Amino acid sequence: MTLTEIAEVVGGEVADPLQGPTVVSGPAFLDSREPAPGGLFLAIAGEHVDGHDYAAGAVAGGAAAVLASRHLDLPGVVVDDVQRAVGALAAHVLATLRRRNPDLVVLAVTGSQGKTSVKDMLGAVLADAGPTVATYGSFNNELGLPLTVLRAEETTRYLVLEMGARGIGHLADLCAIAPPDISIVLNVGRAHLGEFGSQENIAIAKGELVEALGPNGVAVLNLDDPLVAGMAPRTKAAVHTFGEDVNAGLRLSDLEVDDLGRPSFDLTTGAERVHVNLGLLGAHQARNAAAATTAALAAGVRLEDVAASLQRLTALSKWRMELHERADGLVVINDAYNANPDSMAAGLQTLAGIGERAGRPTVAVLGEMRELGATALEEHRAIGRLAADLGISRVVVVGEGAQGIAEGIAEGITEANDTAVFHPSVRDAALAVRNNVDGTEIVLVKASRAAGLERVADALLADDRADDEAKEAKP
16 A cells, blocks of 8 residues: 555555655564564554654664654654554455455454464464464454454455453454454453453453354354353354353363373264364363364364364464473473463463373462452462462462462462462572472463563573574584
């Protein structure tokens, strides 16, 4: 698009000292350190960082133009609100792509937990079936979603969008930018209770994804979650269900896990049945796989092809149940990207299961779960009690916001574990854990992203990485 065309769509003013016409031929992007050739740099004026200060560097690095909220001596379009403008641009581009490619399928996934994993699984499965664009990491908000849409091209067959919400109306706004053909709702949990106030409000918000479907769309719903199953009447679209419930359209059954916690299971729909050995960590990934399979089937992929694609998966997004083994045998599970009560429980159960099957001591390095509002202290205490009940050998609690975990462990103490060790900072925790493991343990590192606990995993694996780098550096 030329700058004039972009300005017409977003209601902006062209600023082009090069006397164009300047054409944007690449995707939109935010990080000036990773400029997209021919792309559009978004100059967002944030609370701490002003993107306008980096716009010149982005253009020097190859960007064609800048979308800004004030005039710069650079090719670009000036608008009142960059975030709103990029949403309008994405909506326009997607509508244009749909006209040019009627086979384009837009799939949207939401849920209190698991949406990034399901998005990753679904993206991988569909990429084996045709050209696919999927959300990077957890770019699932009013800024991240347009960035994903603007990576789509005329040849794109599947557009997989993760959608997050922190309030009622958020998903409706995202769906206005990218109306879905297939909507997947995974669960209604307790993440973001601080913002929503209740699980019922979370259900209202998540259900906006199915309300956005047209009569020719498909709603993919978790039949094992009553609040999700109850969304069926909120859409005129077809409803496809998944779960362990015998009435599920795609049934998950015969679930087992191996010594490292990797699940194997059967998926059945109608007369078709496949067995899947998943290379991902955690029994909960079986349900995620069932959700991704149901959506892929709705998009026209054959069940046997979905199963084959799932079995080739060995990793998902960064810092999500990443399994590492140090040279001395220490196993580190890095799940430091995010945490809420349900995902924290799943992580601890996976850790305990691996430790029990392998006959090895377990260590849980746990930080704060954010955005829980008034329930935060009790939810952290509940996680501590669960860690004690599961017999986790050692629990390291990191940060003031996570102290409730230590209190919960003290309440549920058994002979199998000792009282939790508390460290106020990530640095102190990383040093303490590193200096007190001998290679026999299984270590889980988990917290909300803001806690920064990936540094603990990095510290535990630093020697191995240094050895690898040294080997690579040798001629």
